[in-house]
Amino acid sequence: MTAKIVIRNLNVNYQDGTESLRNINLDIEENAITVLFGPAGGGKSTLLRTLNRLNDLGDLETQSGQVIFNGVNILEPGIDVIELRRKIGMVFSRPVPLPLSIYQNISYPLEVAGVRSKTRLDEAVEKALRQAVLWDEVYDRLSDPAHALSGGQQQRLCIARVLALQPEVILLDEPTSALDPISTAKVEELLCEISREITVIIAPHNTQQAARIGDYAAFFLQGELIEYGVGKHIFTRPKDKRTQDYIEGRFG
Secondary structure, eight states: OOEEEEEEEEEEEETTOSSEEEEEEEEEETTSEEEEEOSTTSSHHHHHHHHTTGGGGTTEEEEEEEEEETTEETTSTTOOHHHHHHHEEEEOSSOOOOSSBHHHHHHHHHHHTTOOOHHHHHHHHHHHHHHTTOHHHHTTOTTSBGGGSOHHHHHHHHHHHHHTTOOSEEEEESTTTTSOHHHHHHHHHHHHHHTTTSEEEEEOSSHHHHHHHOSEEEEEETTEEEEEEEHHHHHHSOSSHHHHHHHTTSOO
16 A cells, blocks of 8 residues: 555644644555544544644644655645645534535635636536535535535535545544434445545544444544554454453443
């Protein structure tokens, strides 16, 4: 496998000290699903936000180390953060559709990126919605407000919005925590499908989901990376007792 993102000696601290990362070394494999799992406060969300510089918008105090993406350390000053967030997109735990139509939720970011052709916009909207397994459910009501969709549909719409920008990596922070089992299954199927072409990094909301979809898995505890490896090995034969205790529900 080829590493898409290489993380070396990463340390992150917030002003209030509630969540941080300590000396993280991790290779994120290309075109695979890497799951980050562990108790709340372990640093999973911090790592996701570090990978597309969303931490810049928060109460970040100190940050050191390297995050190498396409041969560049994205933590260096001078990085084009807007362009970085197009290449490394983010989906949050609760769907946040724009207060626009279904169509405009996909077209608007493309227009901001400079796409003006109606034909190109139409093609991009359809492609993204098909990738998100949503086209067949909404193709005849694209002008309806996005907020009229169900929660599961809204989340897939948010994923489609990211996909429309043709990212190389998608980050997802508990993307199905507010969804019912049927919608959760659809999102999981979607992630497995797009991971053939796009690197997926997800912090699932429970260990069961992590075990179901993770090609690779990383266990975080109190800001440290405790164990990393192939998903099926981590969840069936963990090497570290702390990982095993968490998987078996003995803490967290």
